[in-house]
Amino acid sequence: MSWSQAKTACIIAFLFITVSTNAASPTSLSTVALSSSSASFSTSAPAPTISSIRDVTSLVNLFVGTTNGGHTFPGATLPHGMVKAGVDTDSPGNHAGYDGDPQFNATGFSQLHDDGTGGAVPLSLFKLWAFHTCGPLDTFEECQTSIAGRKTLRKVLPNGKPDDAAEPGYFSTNLSTGIRVELTSTRRAALHRYTFPSPVVNPRMVVDITNDGQQSSTDPVMTIDPQTGRVMGGASFAASFGPGRFRAFTCVDFKGDNFQLGAPTEFGAWLGNFPVKQSTNLQQLYFGFRDELGALLTFPPHLGQGSTSILARVGVSFISAEQACSNAEEEIPDFNFNAIRTSANAQWNDLLGRIQVSTTNVDPEVVQLFYSSLYRTHISPADYTGENPKWNSTEPYFDSFYCNWDTYRTLYSIMALHDPEDFARIVRGMINIQQHEGWLPECRGATAQHFIQGGSNGDPILAEFFVKFHEHAAALNVSSSALYTALLADAETQSPNWDLQGRQANIWKTLGYIPSDVWEPSGTNTKQVSRTLEYAFDDFAVSQVAKILGNTSDGAKYAQRAGNFINVWNPRTTVPGNETIVGMMQPRFANGTFNFTDPRHCSVHDPLQSTCFLNAANKDGFYEGSPIVVSEYYVPQDTAKLIELQGGANKFIERLNFIFDQNYFDSTDEPSQQIPFMYHYANRPGLSTQRSRQVIAEFYNTSSNGLPGNDGAMGSYVAFYLAGLYPLPATRQFLLSSPYFPQISFTNPIFGKTTTIKATNFKGNPASGTGGTVFIKSVKIDGIPWKSNCFIEWDAFINGSTIELELTNDITIPCGNGIDALPPSLSTGGYD
Ligand SMILES: *[C@@H]1O[C@H](CO)[C@@H](O)[C@H](O)[C@H]1NC(C)=O
Ligand SMILES: *[C@@H]1O[C@H](CO)[C@@H](O)[C@H](O)[C@H]1NC(C)=O
Ligand SMILES: *[C@@H]1O[C@H](CO)[C@@H](O)[C@H](O)[C@H]1NC(C)=O
Ligand SMILES: *[C@@H]1O[C@H](CO)[C@@H](O)[C@H](O)[C@H]1NC(C)=O
Ligand SMILES: *[C@@H]1O[C@H](CO)[C@@H](O)[C@H](O)[C@H]1NC(C)=O
Ligand SMILES: *[C@@H]1O[C@H](CO)[C@@H](O)[C@H](O)[C@H]1NC(C)=O
Ligand SMILES: *[C@@H]1O[C@H](CO)[C@@H](O)[C@H](O)[C@H]1NC(C)=O
Ligand SMILES: *[C@@H]1O[C@H](CO)[C@@H](O)[C@H](O)[C@H]1NC(C)=O
Ligand SMILES: *[C@@H]1O[C@H](CO)[C@@H](O)[C@H](O)[C@H]1NC(C)=O
Ligand SMILES: *[C@@H]1O[C@H](CO)[C@@H](O)[C@H](O)[C@H]1NC(C)=O
DSSP states (O other), X not given: OOEEHHHHHHHHHHHHHHHHHTSOOOHHHHHHHTTOSOTTOOTTSOOOSSOOOSOGGGGOOTTTTSSTTOOOOOSBOOTTOSOOBEEEESOTTOTTSOOSOTTSOEEEEEXXXXXXXXXXXXXXXXXXXXXXXXXXXXXXXXXXXSHHHHOBOBOBOTTSSBSEEEETTEEEEEBTTSOEEEEEEOSSEEEEEEEEOSSOSOOEEEEESSOOSSXXXXXXXXXEOTXXXXXXXXXXXXXXXXXXXXXXXXXXXEEXXXXXXXXXXXXXXXXXXXXXXXXXXXXXXXXXXOSOEEEEEEOOOOOSSSOEEEEEEEEEESSOHHHHHHXXXXXXXXXXXXXXXXXXXXXHHHHHTTEEEEOTTOOHHHHHHHHHHHHHTTSSSEEOTTOOSSOOOSSOOEEOOEEHHHHTTTHHHHHHHHOHHHHHHHXXXXXXXXXXXXXXXXXXXXXXXXXXXXXOTHHHHHHHHHHHHGGGTTTTTOOHHHHHHHHHHHHHSBOSOTTTSSBOHHHHHHHSSOOTTOOOSSSOOOOHHHHHHHHHHHHHHHHHHHHHXXXXXXXXXXXXXXXXXXXXXXXXXXXXXXXXXEEEEOOBOTTSOXXXXXXTTTSTTOTTOOOOSSSTTOOSSOSSSOHHHHHHHSOGGGHHHHHHHTTSHHHHHHHHHHHHHTTOOOTTSGGGTTGGGGGGGGTOHHHHHHHHHHHHHHHOOSSTTOSSSXXXXXXXXXXXXXXXXXXXTTSSEEEEOOOSSSEEEEEETTTTEEEEEEETTOOOOOTTSSSSSOEEXXXXXXXXXXXXXXXXXXXXXXHTOEEEEEXXXXXXXXXXXXXXXXXXXXXXXXXX
C-alpha cells in the first residue's frame, strides 16, 4: 500500500488527539494503523507485547522534508540504488527534484537525484514527459517540448496537497492534464508508466537529454531508432558542489502496458519548442544555440477496452549509452511494472525490518518518524558499481557521498547495527578510490570530487567499520592492510588540493594545528579552527585502528595527535555580554599567539550576521557553527578534557544550558548534532534524555515541513535519538538514553544475532519532550546489572544481548557510582 499525503493528513489529525491527551495512546488503534503481522488482529484484541512488523515500508512516509528546505527525495529507488527516479519541479528548492507545495509545476520525470543536499541542484538527469494533446490541431510540431513550454501543475487534492503518492521503491502522481505517472526502479534502471485519460489519439512521449537540474549540459549526443522508438543519448554536465564535470548516458525503450505498442507513428529530435519530424539524430538539426534538446515520439493508442498506458524503460550509465541499454535489459528484461515494484519493496522491507520496534503506548507518528528517518539513511551513498568511468576495477564503486562531514557522525553507525554488508562494500569502494586517487573520497557526487567541508572525514568511517567488524573484515573482503594504508595516506601525505581531498598534512604534523596566517599554495586558507578539531578527531580514528592492528607505537602517536584540539583552545576568550563563560576554541597564528573570532560569530546573536558556509567570506576559522557551539562539541574523543578546560562538570552543564537557552543550538548544522547528549559526560544523563527529546519535539515530525533544514544525514541521527542511542564513531561505545519504544531490536546479519533493548516499565513519551518516566534508573545486560546508565558496549551487539532498562521519572539519576560509569575519554584512560 502506498503512503499518500491524504493519509498523512488523517494520521496527523488523529495524533493531535493522542498527543494533546498525553495519556497512553489507544493501542488497538495504533496496532491497526501499523499493520502488525499477527493475522488474528482486530481492533478489539489486546495489543501483543512483542509484535514483529512485517510490512515496515508501510510506515515510511517519503514526503517528510519535501517543503521548508528539507530537499528530501520522495521518488523510487532501491537501498543505496544508483537510479533515483522522481518528479522534477520548477521550485527553487528542487534539489531533489520534488517539492511538496502544489503551486510548483512538474517539469519532467528524471532518473538520478540526491537526497537532502544544498549546493547547486545535482543530477535530475534525463527527464521523460508525456503529452496527451499538442495544440489545437494536436500535431507533432505543436508540442511545446522545452521545460517552460511543457511544465504543468499536478492535480491538487481537497486537502490542498498535490495528488502524489509514494512508498519505498514506488512513486506516482496525477498531473492536471489527467495523465497519471508511476515510477519504480532497479539499481541502474527505472520503469515508468504513463496512463493517458481516454480518449487519446496521439499519445506522445518526450525524452529530454540535456536538462539537468542546472541546465549545465555540453556535448550532447542522441539517436532515435524509427523502428523500435529506442532513444539513446547523453551529454556532459556540471558537478553540483565542486569544480568538475561528468558524462552520463541513457537508453529509453517503450512498450504498451497490456497492448501491442508497435513502432512510433511520428518521431524526431527537438530543440527548445521545435520538434523536427523524421530526424533521427542531432546531426540532422542546427543546434548550438539552444541547450534544450531531446526526442519526441508519437505512438498509436490502445484501441481496445481499457486505457492507454505506455511503459518507458530507462537505463542509465556513466560509461556509455550502450551500457545504459544493457543495464536496462539485464535489470528490467520484461517491463513487468508490478514485479519490479514488488521486488523493490521487498528489498526495503528486508533491510528496514531488521530493526523492529514494539508500538504499545507509542504514538503512530513516532513509529512513522522512526522508519521514515531510517529509510532516508539508506539513500546515499549510492552503489555505482560498474559505472566508474575513471578506472576499471572489480571492487565496488560507491558515489553520492554528500560529504563525509555530513555522514561520519551517525550514518555509518546505523549501518553497523543492521547493514554491515553494504557498509563493507562502501568501505571497499572508498579504499579503492584512495588507491587510484591517492586519498580517501570526502565529498563526491556523479563521479566528481566536490568541496570538502570538514577534515579527512573518511578516516572515522573506515575506523568505524574496522573497530566494529575487524574480526569479519577478511570475510567481508575488506583488506586490513589496505584500509590502514588508506588512513595513513590521509594522515601523513600533504594533499595537492585539500579543498578536494586529503589534508593540509605537513603543517598539521609540524605545528599540531592549522594556523590562520599561513598561505600554502594548494587549497583555501579557511575553516582553520574547525579543520584543526576535525583532524584531531580523524587522528583519533587512525589510533583506534592502529591499536587493533597491534601497532602500539602508531596507536600512541595518533592518540597523541588526537589531543591537538587543545592547541586552539584559548582559555581567556569570553562571550561578549556573558563574561562568566570563559575559554573558547579560537584561531591561532603560526607564532603561537591567538587571533580573536567573536564566539557569537555565525550564530543568531552574531552582530555581523556572518555565515560559516563555504564561501569567499568565510575566513575566520569556523565552519557551520559558532565558536561557542564548536567549542562544546568538537572533542568527542576527549570530552573529559573539554570539561576540565571549561572549569568542571557544573560549568560544563551551565554552558550546555546556555547554548540551548540562548538559541545557539542549531539542529540544522552538524556541529550541533551531539550536543543534546553531552550532559552524559557531566554525569547527568537525564538532562541529555530530556534535551534530545525536546529537540525531537521542536524540530522533527512527519509533516512535509518536518525537517528544520537540508536532510543530509538527519535521518540517521533522528533514528538514533528515537532509538535512545547516540553513536561515538570509531569506538565500541554508544551513549545510552531511553528509546521512544518499550522495545527495540536490531538484527545484525553478520553476527547472526538480534540485540534487544527493553524498557521494562515504559509509560509513553511526553509530547513536549519534557519530564515523563523516561530516565534510566538502572541497566541490566543479559540479566546482569551493568556498570553504567550512560553507555553500552559494542559487545552487546556482538553477543545479541538483551538490555533491560528500568525507567524512572527522576531526572537526577547519574551514570553510576563506579569510575567506569562515565563514557570513556582519552584523558581518563581511553577506549580500551
Ligand atoms: C506553473 O506554470 C504556470 C504555467 O506556465 C505558471 O503560470 C506558474 O507561474 C508556474 N508556477 C510557478 C510556481 O512557477
Ligand atoms: C491518481 O489517479 C488514479 C486514478 O484515478 C488514482 O487511482 C490514484 O490514487 C491517484 N493518485 C495517485 C497519486 O496516483
Ligand atoms: C575499462 O575496460 C574497458 C574494456 O577493456 C575499456 O574499453 C575501457 O577503456 C577501460 N576503462 C578505463 C577507464 O580504463
Ligand atoms: C569475497 O570475495 C570472494 C572472492 O572474490 C567472493 O567469492 C565472495 O563472494 C566475496 N564476499 C563478499 C562478502 O563480498
Ligand atoms: C606501525 O605502522 C608504521 C607505519 O605507520 C610502520 O612503519 C611500523 O612498522 C608499524 N609497526 C608495527 C609494530 O607494525
Ligand atoms: C547572556 O547575555 C544575555 C544577553 O545580555 C542575557 O540575556 C543572558 O541572561 C546572559 N546569560 C548568562 C548565562 O550570563
Ligand atoms: C604573531 O603573528 C601575528 C600574525 O601574523 C602578528 O600579528 C603578531 O604580531 C605576531 N606576534 C608575535 C609575538 O610575533
Ligand atoms: C584576525 O581576525 C580578524 C577578524 O576575523 C581578521 O580581520 C584579521 O585579518 C585576522 N588577522 C590575521 C593576521 O589573520
Ligand atoms: C513540524 O516541524 C516543523 C519544524 O521542523 C514545524 O514548523 C511544524 O509546525 C511541525 N508540524 C507539526 C504538525 O507538528
Ligand atoms: C559478551 O559475551 C562475552 C563472552 O560471553 C562476555 O564476556 C561479555 O561480558 C559479553 N558482553 C556484554 C556486553 O554482554
